[in-house]
Amino acid sequence: MTGKLLGLDGCAVKVVDSARVEETRRRLVSRDEATKLSELFRLLGDVNRVRLLYALLEAGELCVCDLAATVDMAETSVSHALRLLRTAGVVRARRDGRMMFYRLEDDHIRLLLDLTRQHLQHDAPERKSAKKAKRRLRR
Amino acid sequence: MTGKLLGLDGCAVKVVDSARVEETRRRLVSRDEATKLSELFRLLGDVNRVRLLYALLEAGELCVCDLAATVDMAETSVSHALRLLRTAGVVRARRDGRMMFYRLEDDHIRLLLDLTRQHLQHDAPERKSAKKAKRRLRR
DNA sequence: GTCATATATGAACATATGTGCAGAGATTGG
């Protein structure tokens, strides 16, 4: 039942349901898009950056030193982190005098942060215990 | 205008708006929660794992070898990746004979993948060009 | 039982990543 399929690099790979594989390959996100997706997720994949983002989610807008005080980090680290987030379009900077004020870029980001937090709050505790139905998406 | 605030570690940090900082600190996600959030995001922060997840999003359920064929990876790598995703509760495994079939764990994950993809499709192109209004969340 | 298949695991290596330090910009006030 196991068939063969010639990959793009010419390397033979075993497949079981070649029809479904072909169909999925056609619908799959492109490598470029997948790369961008993973880059965005990787940016969110750091405790300190996450804390900065959720601080901005709560506060709306904060300057670097207040962000540092809020999440209890060195200002240099905050600056490094914010540059990455800014470059990726996750946060936006506004200068006021010698201070820079940062905020989340848009509602999409806010939704993403919110949704993920809900996911952990609803599902993680269930997985630890009896793992029951977990359908709801309320707040 | 710049005040001082004694951090938890006893290190003095400069603050501008100490009231807002205090308020934000109270509302901020806990360190534990932030850690879990970042761990989840970090899992999604890899091109290959992302491609696997979006393959499952399209296909519904696939065995390891078909997943490997779909995203053009070595089966060992796929297995390693799936273990991480499984441990974190992002995917779920089902055994059928000698094969293991994987699927996304729940609708929360599907929503997360979908929302993020929408974010990149709508916002990323705009940032490259003139950066206009980007409010909509349709599909 | 043996063999073949499908997947999982462990270890090792190369690379990527976050952090802190030193110093550079940028802006304000005198």
Added chain:
DNA sequence: CCAATCTCTGCACATATGTTCATATATGAC
């Protein structure tokens, strides 16, 4: 102009991470 303040950047180091190879487990066929 200079000094002070707030933030940014480049470099270096320690750690973390993904991938590969070899091997182990598990199931089914004979």
